[in-house]
Amino acid sequence: MSDVYLRAVLNSVQVLKLYAWEPSFQEKILDIRNKELKVLRKAAYLNAAASFSWTCAPFLVYKHNHASQLLYYSYFVCSF
Numbered sequence: 001m002s003d004v005y006l007r008a009v010l011n012s013v014q015v016l017k018l019y020a021w022e023p024s025f026q027e028k029i030l031d032i033r034n035k036e037l038k039v040l041r042k043a044a045y046l047n048a049a050a051s052f053s054w055t056c057a058p059f060l061v062y063k064h065n066h067a068s069q070l071l072y073y074s075y076f077v078c079s080f
Contacts, residue, residue, distance in 0.1 A: 016022055
């Protein structure tokens with residue numbers, strides 16, 4: 001199976017070189033690669049933002065709870 005695949009790849013390369021299509025295929029491949037890199041960068045940024053959010057969530061919940069308790073107790077202590 002791999003021998004058939006290798007032969008097909010080599011035949012394709014020979015056709016590219018025979019008709020001098022290398023520059024046009026190189027441009028197409030680079031264009032596709034640049035699109036792929038944009039998607040990978042976007043995924044990496046989203047992953048980083050999600051990781052940061054999950055890491056900060058316990059701290060933010062603690063701070064919110066602490067601030068709520070302070071406001072609640074200061075309201076009732078000062079109102080009497």
